[in-house]
Amino acid sequence: MNRFIARNGPAYAFLLPWFLGFFLLALGPILASLYLSFTRYDMVAEPRWVGFDNYVYMFTRDRRFWKALNVTFTYVALAVPARLIMALVVAMLLDKGLRTIGVYRAIFYLPSLLGSSIAIAILWRQLFAADGVVNRVLADFGIPSHAWITDPNTSIYTLVLLAMWQFGSPMLIFLAGLRSIPRDLYEAAEIDGTPKWRQFLRITLPLLAPVIFFNLVLQTIEAFKTFSSAFIISNGSGAPADSLLFYTVYLFNEAFKFFRMGYASALAWVLLIIIAVFTGIAFLTSKYWVHYENERD
Amino acid sequence: MVEMTRRKLLGTAAAGVAASALVGVPALAATRIRHYWWGNPERDKRTFAVIDLFQKANPGIEVSGETIGWGDYWxxxxxxxxxxxxxxxxxxxYRYLFEYVRRGALKPLDEYIGKSLMIQDFDKGPIDGGRVDGKLYALNIGANSQVMVYNTRVFQEAGVDADLINWTWDDFAKACEKISAKSGGKVKGADDLALMIEVFESWVRQNGREFYDANGKVAATVDDVATFWQFWAxxxxxxxxxxxxxxxxxxxxxxESGIAVGDTAMSQFWSNQLVGIQAVSKDKIGAAMVPHKAGGKPGQYIKPSMFMSLSRDVKDPASAIAYMNAWVNDPAITKVLGLERGIPVSQKIRDQLAPGLSEVEKLSINYFTAIQNKVGGLPxxxxxxxxxxxxxxxxxxxxVVLARTSVKDAAASFIDDAQAIIDRAQ
Known part of the structure; x- marks a missing residue:
C-alpha cells in the first residue's frame, strides 16, 4: 500500500482537479443524458419514457444518421493521418538542434491555438468562398475557380485542410519523442552507411511508436468530436446537401433546433460507444506495433 | 506563520465577498422584468431606447433587455x-406560437384587456392572429407580408414595365431575362428562390391548396413541388x-442577399425588412408582390410579423403588462419603434406615425395599402x-439546384419526407 502511494501518489495528486471536475460537474449530466436517451423530451414538457425507441429509430429509419456517420468517418479517415504526417514532418524538420527552436515551436504551434476558434472557421469560409483568396491565387496560375465550400464534392476537403493546418499539439509531442531517441543509434547507422530513409524506417519510426500511438488515439477522438469549424463553415446546417453534416452538427441540430433532446442524448451515447470502440481497437492492436523501451518480457 | 497569514487573507476575502453580496441585494430596483427578443443592430438600438424611455417614466421598474439573432433565438x-x-x-x-402554448409555456392575456392592456380598438384580424383555442396568448406588435424587393435603377434601365402588384410568374421570368440581357449577365434578374419555402407556400396557395390542411397533414402535392422547382430550373x-x-x-x-450585393435585381423578403434592406443597398429599392399565377388564387398573405407574449415564469405580471401596454400605446415609444417590427395594428398609432415617416417607411406603408385586396387569408x-x-x-x-437529382424524384422524396417529419413531431 505504501509502495502504491509512493509510486502513484503524485500522479493522483495531479489528477485530482480532473477527478473533482468529473465527479462534481460532469458525472451528473452524463448520467442524466443516459436516462434522457430512453425518453422523448422536448425540453419543455416532462420527459416521457419510450424505451429503446430512439435507438431503434436511429438504426432502422434515420437516413440522416447514416449520412452523418458517413461524413464523420470520411473526415476521421482523412484528417487524422493528414494531421499526424504533417506534425511528424514539421517535428523532424525542427529537430535539428536549432538554438532558436523555441521561437519556431511557438510559431508552428500558433495555428492550433487559433484553429479551433470561431474566427478561424469564419476566415476559412471566406478563403475558400467562390470569390475568396484561394480562387484568386489559383486564377493567377490559370486554374479555373471553383466553389470549394458550396460544392458538396469538395466541401469536406476544406475542413481536412483546416485540420491539417492545426498540427501543433501532436507536433510538440512528436518533437519531445524525437528528442528522446538516443543519438548514438543514428551515429552507428551513419557509420554503417545506412541511408537516411532507412534510418527513418528502422530507428525513428519504431522508437517513436509509443508517441505515434498516443497521438493517434488522441487525434482520433478529437476528430470524431469536430464541431465548431464544421458548424460555422456549413452555416450550422450541414449544408451543402448534407456534405458537412458532421455527427456532432447533426446531434446539435436535433437537440437545439428541433428540440429532440431525448433523441440527441441517444445520438451522443452512440458516438461515445463508437469512440470507445475505436480507442479499444487501437489499444488491442498496439501490442503488435508499439514497442516500449522499458518493457520487461 | 505563512500558513496563518494565508488563511487569514482567504478569510478576509471571503467575508468581503459575502458582505458585498449582502449589500448588493437592496440596491436592486423594486421590480425587475426581463424582455427577450430576436433582433438586428437597428432593432436592438430602438428597443433599448424604448427601455430607457419606459424606465424614466416608471422609476419603480427596471427592465433588462436580452437580444440575440434569429438563428440562436429559439x-x-x-x-x-x-x-x-x-x-x-x-x-x-406565428410559427412557434401554438407549440409554446400547447407546452404550457405562455400565459393568456385576456384578463388584462381593457384594464391594464388597452388594445380594444386595435385591428381585429391581426389581433386574432394571436389567439389559440379562443384565448389571446400573443400581442401583435406589427404586421407584415412577403415582398419581392427590387432595384429601381436596374428595373428602369432594363425597361421593365410590368405592373408589379398584379404581375404573373410569366412577367417575372420575362423581367429576369430582360435584366440579365441588358446588363450582359452582370446583374441577374433575381435570386434563385427555389429553396425558399415561403415562396413555394404562395405557389401552393395559388394552386388552390394550403401547404398543411386543417388536420396538420401535408396537402401540397408532388406536382406543386415539381412545377415550382422546374420553373426555377x-x-x-x-x-x-x-x-x-x-x-x-x-x-x-x-x-449578402443578391439585391444588397448587387448580383441581382430582385430578392424575396418580409415587408418589415424593407428598412433594413434599404440600409445595406446602394440603389433605391422598390416593393413588388410575389408574382401571381395567371387565373390562380391569391397566394400571398398578411401575417403578424411578431408578437409579444407573457411567459409562464413571469414574476410580476402587473409590471410586465404595464411595459407591454406602453409598447403599443405610448406615443413616445411607438414613435421610436416606428415600422421596424412591422406595421402597427392600431389605426391611432398609424395616424400618429404618418407625418414623420422616412421614404422607405412610406414605401412599406404604401405597399401594404396596395396589397390589401390582393392577398389571401391567413393560413x-x-x-x-x-x-x-x-x-x-x-x-x-x-x-435539384446542383443538378444531383431530377426534379421529379426530388419532389416526390420531399413530400414523403415532409409528411414523415410531421408525423414524427406529433
Missing amino acids: TKMATQTAGRNMADLVQMD DLRKKDVVRSKDKTVILDVPIA LPAPKGAGEVRDAFMRTGSD
Whole structure:
C-alpha cells in the first residue's frame, strides 16, 4: 500500500482537479443524458419514457444518421493521418538542434491555438468562398475557380485542410519523442552507411511508436468530436446537401433546433460507444506495433 | 506563520465577498422584468431606447433587455424554458406560437384587456392572429407580408414595365431575362428562390391548396413541388438567376442577399425588412408582390410579423403588462419603434406615425395599402415540425439546384419526407 502511494501518489495528486471536475460537474449530466436517451423530451414538457425507441429509430429509419456517420468517418479517415504526417514532418524538420527552436515551436504551434476558434472557421469560409483568396491565387496560375465550400464534392476537403493546418499539439509531442531517441543509434547507422530513409524506417519510426500511438488515439477522438469549424463553415446546417453534416452538427441540430433532446442524448451515447470502440481497437492492436523501451518480457 | 497569514487573507476575502453580496441585494430596483427578443443592430438600438424611455417614466421598474439573432433565438429560448428561467416577456413568432402554448409555456392575456392592456380598438384580424383555442396568448406588435424587393435603377434601365402588384410568374421570368440581357449577365434578374419555402407556400396557395390542411397533414402535392422547382430550373438554365454556388448557402444575412450585393435585381423578403434592406443597398429599392399565377388564387398573405407574449415564469405580471401596454400605446415609444417590427395594428398609432415617416417607411406603408385586396387569408398555424420541413425543403432543393437529382424524384422524396417529419413531431 505504501509502495502504491509512493509510486502513484503524485500522479493522483495531479489528477485530482480532473477527478473533482468529473465527479462534481460532469458525472451528473452524463448520467442524466443516459436516462434522457430512453425518453422523448422536448425540453419543455416532462420527459416521457419510450424505451429503446430512439435507438431503434436511429438504426432502422434515420437516413440522416447514416449520412452523418458517413461524413464523420470520411473526415476521421482523412484528417487524422493528414494531421499526424504533417506534425511528424514539421517535428523532424525542427529537430535539428536549432538554438532558436523555441521561437519556431511557438510559431508552428500558433495555428492550433487559433484553429479551433470561431474566427478561424469564419476566415476559412471566406478563403475558400467562390470569390475568396484561394480562387484568386489559383486564377493567377490559370486554374479555373471553383466553389470549394458550396460544392458538396469538395466541401469536406476544406475542413481536412483546416485540420491539417492545426498540427501543433501532436507536433510538440512528436518533437519531445524525437528528442528522446538516443543519438548514438543514428551515429552507428551513419557509420554503417545506412541511408537516411532507412534510418527513418528502422530507428525513428519504431522508437517513436509509443508517441505515434498516443497521438493517434488522441487525434482520433478529437476528430470524431469536430464541431465548431464544421458548424460555422456549413452555416450550422450541414449544408451543402448534407456534405458537412458532421455527427456532432447533426446531434446539435436535433437537440437545439428541433428540440429532440431525448433523441440527441441517444445520438451522443452512440458516438461515445463508437469512440470507445475505436480507442479499444487501437489499444488491442498496439501490442503488435508499439514497442516500449522499458518493457520487461 | 505563512500558513496563518494565508488563511487569514482567504478569510478576509471571503467575508468581503459575502458582505458585498449582502449589500448588493437592496440596491436592486423594486421590480425587475426581463424582455427577450430576436433582433438586428437597428432593432436592438430602438428597443433599448424604448427601455430607457419606459424606465424614466416608471422609476419603480427596471427592465433588462436580452437580444440575440434569429438563428440562436429559439435555441436559447428552449433552454431557458427547460430551465424554468424564461424572460417575463418574450418575442413570439406565428410559427412557434401554438407549440409554446400547447407546452404550457405562455400565459393568456385576456384578463388584462381593457384594464391594464388597452388594445380594444386595435385591428381585429391581426389581433386574432394571436389567439389559440379562443384565448389571446400573443400581442401583435406589427404586421407584415412577403415582398419581392427590387432595384429601381436596374428595373428602369432594363425597361421593365410590368405592373408589379398584379404581375404573373410569366412577367417575372420575362423581367429576369430582360435584366440579365441588358446588363450582359452582370446583374441577374433575381435570386434563385427555389429553396425558399415561403415562396413555394404562395405557389401552393395559388394552386388552390394550403401547404398543411386543417388536420396538420401535408396537402401540397408532388406536382406543386415539381412545377415550382422546374420553373426555377428553367430560369437557371437560361442563366438569368443568381449562381447556384450562392444559392445553396442557406439563410444568408440580408447584407449578402443578391439585391444588397448587387448580383441581382430582385430578392424575396418580409415587408418589415424593407428598412433594413434599404440600409445595406446602394440603389433605391422598390416593393413588388410575389408574382401571381395567371387565373390562380391569391397566394400571398398578411401575417403578424411578431408578437409579444407573457411567459409562464413571469414574476410580476402587473409590471410586465404595464411595459407591454406602453409598447403599443405610448406615443413616445411607438414613435421610436416606428415600422421596424412591422406595421402597427392600431389605426391611432398609424395616424400618429404618418407625418414623420422616412421614404422607405412610406414605401412599406404604401405597399401594404396596395396589397390589401390582393392577398389571401391567413393560413392556419403550421403543425409541430414545420421548421424541420423547411430545412428538408432547402436540403432536397439543394440537390435539384446542383443538378444531383431530377426534379421529379426530388419532389416526390420531399413530400414523403415532409409528411414523415410531421408525423414524427406529433
